Amino acid sequence: VAEGATTGYGYGILGDYKTLNTYYSNGTYYLYDVTKPMNGVIETRTAQNGSSLPGSYSVDSNNAWTAYSQGADVDAHYYAGVVYDYYKNTHNRNSFDNNGSTIRSTVHYGYQYNNAFWNGVQMVYGDGDGSVFAPLSGALDVVAHEITHAVTDYTAGLEYRNQPGALNESMSDVFGYFVEPNDYLLGEDVYTPGVSGDALRSLSNPEAYGQPAHMNNYVYTSEDNGGVHINSGIPNKAAYLTITSIGKAKAEKIYYRALTVYLTSTSDFSDARASLLQSAADLYGYGSSTYNAVVNAWNQVGVY
Numbered sequence: 001v002a003e004g005a006t007t008g009y010g011y012g013i014l015g016d017y018k019t020l021n022t023y024y025s026n027g028t029y030y031l032y033d034v035t036k037p038m039n040g041v042i043e044t045r046t047a048q049n050g051s052s053l054p055g056s057y058s059v060d061s062n063n064a065w066t067a068y069s070q071g072a073d074v075d076a077h078y079y080a081g082v083v084y085d086y087y088k089n090t091h092n093r094n095s096f097d098n099n100g101s102t103i104r105s106t107v108h109y110g111y112q113y114n115n116a117f118w119n120g121v122q123m124v125y126g127d128g129d130g131s132v133f134a135p136l137s138g139a140l141d142v143v144a145h146e147i148t149h150a151v152t153d154y155t156a157g158l159e160y161r162n163q164p165g166a167l168n169e170s171m172s173d174v175f176g177y178f179v180e181p182n183d184y185l186l187g188e189d190v191y192t193p194g195v196s197g198d199a200l201r202s203l204s205n206p207e208a209y210g211q212p213a214h215m216n217n218y219v220y221t222s223e224d225n226g227g228v229h230i231n232s233g234i235p236n237k238a239a240y241l242t243i244t245s246i247g248k249a250k251a252e253k254i255y256y257r258a259l260t261v262y263l264t265s266t267s268d269f270s271d272a273r274a275s276l277l278q279s280a281a282d283l284y285g286y287g288s289s290t291y292n293a294v295v296n297a298w299n300q301v302g303v304y
């Protein structure tokens, strides 16, 4: 009859076994994780292929979340926990607002919806059409990308258009790497399930997916809020060059400090260079090898 925190298990969309922090109440198990510090809650819901949010809690009768249709729910819930832990353990940030706000995800949004987004309040994931995308919560870097949009909104507040918007997108891709550092690709686990080796974007080789990697090739367009998903290739390349020269541990400290201390809603690429240099100076010293590596990275992408 007890009510409270339980541990379940299930399979993600790729058939991978994972344990889950769930909640039991009155004969039903919920994807509701109460294990995080300072009452930070993680909850996962389903839109049941409709488009009304937040939808109803994902529930199960026996805490074994093993149905194919539950894979997206399992992954959204588990990966949100991984991203929570990353920000808390690496940057001592308690949820996206640093105040323990509930991380709410809704899966099975829309019909064969090939995207995922942060709507200002929560994460939303489509199931994909099975050709372009598998269910999008099945990629840890995608989940980290979306939750980082929330972090950005509560910190720098980068406007979602033109250069600030491309920086906003880049921060989400870069922290997607920091959370899932096994490759420089984004979305590879859910992008084109029938094709191996490809991805939505690449930090190391933005051009491979039609993105510029140098300011000379900045795309001036009115599409996609001024090409925010295209022009992110330029700061993404600078991040890749920085990471490969100073290492992940230093890079993530510099990026987190720039995002939370120096960047503002209208920061452009040049402001990003300055913010990262200031952060490198603060943490590792003006003129240090770390500082100079950041100078070189942004020089190589033509941003001064």
Ligand SMILES: Cc1cc(C(=O)NCC(F)(F)F)no1
Residues within 6 Å of the ligand: 115, 116, 117, 136, 142, 145, 146, 187, 200, 229
């Ligand atoms: C073009 C285009 C790219 C994206 C994108 O990045 N979506 C977030 C992700 F998590 F699904 F990747 N949306 O429109």
Ligand SMILES: [Ca+2]
Residues within 6 Å of the ligand: 141, 180, 183, 184, 185, 186, 187, 188
């Ligand atoms: Ca990846």
Ligand SMILES: [Zn+2]
Residues within 6 Å of the ligand: 145, 149, 169, 172
């Ligand atoms: Zn994004």
